[in-house]
Amino acid sequence: MNRKIAARPQLAHLSAHLDELKQKGTYFHLRILEDQQEPVCTYDGKRVINLASNNYLGLTAHPKLREAAIEATRKYGVGSGAVRTIAGTMRIHMELEEKIARFKNVEACVVFQSGFTANAGTVSSILGKDDFIISDELNHASIIDGARLSRAKVKVFRHRDTAHAEDLLQEVQKEPGHKLLITDGVFSMDGDIGPVDKLCDLADKYGAIMMVDDAHASGVLGRNGRGSVDHFHCDGRVDVQVGTLSKAIGALGGYVCGSRDLIDYLYHRARPFLFSTSHPPSVAATCIAAFDILESEPERIERLWENTRYFKRQLAAAGFNIGGVNTPASETPITPIILGDGRVAMEFSRKLFDAGVMATGIAFPTVPEGKARIRTIMTSEHTRAQMDQALETIAHIGKQMAILA
Numbered sequence: 001m002n003r004k005i006a007a008r009p010q011l012a013h014l015s016a017h018l019d020e021l022k023q024k025g026t027y028f029h030l031r032i033l034e035d036q037q038e039p040v041c042t043y044d045g046k047r048v049i050n051l052a053s054n055n056y057l058g059l060t061a062h063p064k065l066r067e068a069a070i071e072a073t074r075k076y077g078v079g080s081g082a083v084r085t086i087a088g089t090m091r092i093h094m095e096l097e098e099k100i101a102r103f104k105n106v107e108a109c110v111v112f113q114s115g116f117t118a119n120a121g122t123v124s125s126i127l128g129k130d131d132f133i134i135s136d137e138l139n140h141a142s143i144i145d146g147a148r149l150s151r152a153k154v155k156v157f158r159h160r161d162t163a164h165a166e167d168l169l170q171e172v173q174k175e176p177g178h179k180l181l182i183t184d185g186v187f188s189m190d191g192d193i194g195p196v197d198k199l200c201d202l203a204d205k206y207g208a209i210m211m212v213d214d215a216h217a218s219g220v221l222g223r224n225g226r227g228s229v230d231h232f233h234c235d236g237r238v239d240v241q242v243g244t245l246s247k248a249i250g251a252l253g254g255y256v257c258g259s260r261d262l263i264d265y266l267y268h269r270a271r272p273f274l275f276s277t278s279h280p281p282s283v284a285a286t287c288i289a290a291f292d293i294l295e296s297e298p299e300r301i302e303r304l305w306e307n308t309r310y311f312k313r314q315l316a317a318a319g320f321n322i323g324g325v326n327t328p329a330s331e332t333p334i335t336p337i338i339l340g341d342g343r344v345a346m347e348f349s350r351k352l353f354d355a356g357v358m359a360t361g362i363a364f365p366t367v368p369e370g371k372a373r374i375r376t377i378m379t380s381e382h383t384r385a386q387m388d389q390a391l392e393t394i395a396h397i398g399k400q401m402a403i404l405a
């Protein structure tokens with residue numbers, strides 16, 4: 001029997017906060033996927049063209065990855081049984097890390113439970129309260145949380161503004177602490193690319209530790225999806241490279257690549273590594289298979305970029321603001337449609353969904369006030385017909401809401 005428990009006053013402030021969101025029109029419920037992550041799938045009982053997932057290369061449903069997960073489960077069971085440092089380091093975890101290190105052309109790699117914990121666990125453990133973090137204003141929340149946990153002093157530079165980053169490095173040049181210069185490789189809300197090469201120059205000039213968060217660049221940028229460091233030919237110049245296994249790689253997890261000593265240090269000090277259980281063997285096996293696919297099926301990445309170019313061109317031709325004026329210009333499969341007002345963005349997204357297209361509405365505080373948008377993400381698996389149908393629907397709603405003339 002399911003008896004409802006009466007609300008208690010202790011959490012009334014949370015209910016008040018939710019009421020506020022409802023008034024602002026930014027309250028949401030979770031859309032529920034009824035089948036698998038694909039270009040056309042079923043959310044909340046409705047078939048929609050999916051422009052919202054980070055499944056860039058369609059790997060979530062790849063038969064070889066599915067097989068790898070099943071086989072590993074048969075052989076090794078469903079869980080690792082402990083944190084890595086106690087008893088939960090399986091042979092397959094080591095194989096995955098060695099594979100990623102080779103792929104990224106670095107000495108060593110450590111895998112975390114997620115990209116979020118990779119960032120937060122790394123930034124918080126390699127710096128202390130006498131150190132400095134020089135960080136792009138649009139860097140991911142996990143970097144911000146890691147910075148807070150480290151208790152280092154944070155200096156934020158204007159988005160992609162390397163002159164401003166240099167000013168900040170100069171300000172702290174005489175201070176004794178370590179300096180960490182950090183950027184996202186691809187920014188998740190605007191789809192623009194961090195100036196990794198120029199920041200590497202600054203890191204070299206000022207002796208700063210250079211760190212890149214390649215969550216949206218993993219599997220997307222660089223040769224066979226090696227990421228932004230490869231894209232900018234900055235091999236050997238980035239001390240800490242973070243990537244995710246949760247987006248283009250199709251499964252779950254995050255990793256840090258760098259020197260053998262960096263990785264050994266993280267084994268000893270990174271708190272999510274020390275205090276949270278490692279991946280099930282199925283996840284490790286899936287990721288190993290995914291890196292094989294990046295090498296053996298480069299056509300997926302080619303299709304991703306072909307689709308991206310087509311979709312962007314058509315959105316711009318229809319008259320939408322897809323960034324570049326008062327907002328960063330997207331250069332990747334993430335394409336925002338800037339609408340301005342948060343309520344308008346949320347309504348646009350709802351209407352799209354009712355018309356059979358899923359694209360997330362994003363408003364303040366995730367993006368600045370007045371820059372609300374819907375965000376679209378292209379994948380290698382969308383067909384021309386699916387893209388055209390989505391474009392037609394987006395234009396139709398745009399006209400209906402008087403966003404397009």
Ligand SMILES: *Cc1c(COP(=O)(O)O)cnc(C)c1O
Pocket residue numbers: 114115116117119140142184186188213215216244245246247252253254
């Ligand atoms: C998604 C994302 C993360 C977190 O990765 P998960 O593996 O999903 O935890 C970190 N940084 C950036 C820039 C991201 O977009």
